[in-house]
Structure formats: C-alpha cells, structure tokens
Amino acid sequence: MIPIDLSLAIGLYLFLALGVLVVFWVTTDSRRRTRDFHLEESHHWQCGLCFHRYVDSVAERFSRCPRCGNLNHR
Numbered sequence: 001m002i003p004i005d006l007s008l009a010i011g012l013y014l015f016l017a018l019g020v021l022v023v024f025w026v027t028t029d030s031r032r033r034t035r036d037f038h039l040e041e042s043h044h045w046q047c048g049l050c051f052h053r054y055v056d057s058v059a060e061r062f063s064r065c066p067r068c069g070n071l072n073h074r
Ligand SMILES: [Zn+2]
Pocket: 047, 048, 049, 050, 051, 052, 065, 066, 067, 068, 069, 070
C-alpha cells in the first residue's frame, strides 16, 4: 500500500470530483447549444416566390410568406 498524507488524499478527491463536474457541465452545455441551434435552424424559411427570408416557429410543413402571401413548403 502506498503511504499518503490525509490532506493530500482529500485534495486529490476534491480535485477529481471537481474535474468530473466540469466535464459533465461542458458536455451538457455543448449538447444544449447544438440542440438549440438545430431548433432555430428548422424555423427559418425562404419564400420560393420573392426569396424573402423569415422565421416561422409554428409551421412545420407549410408556411405562408409574410411579404407576398405565397404558400411555401419544405
Ligand atoms: Zn414571399
């Protein structure tokens, strides 16, 4: 068995626990940012008639252009 000081053991334990928390926080935050980006990207529409770009967060397959009234689909 390796002789180790109690304060060093506690310090190593806290350091490793903090490292695990930091890794968990970074991976969770990066997943959330990726998911939010994809959600925002799916709400972007471009009209096929007037090429106006707009955001419609309600429509999924069909969306009406706010500028010319053209019905756009995915
Ligand atoms: Zn349009």
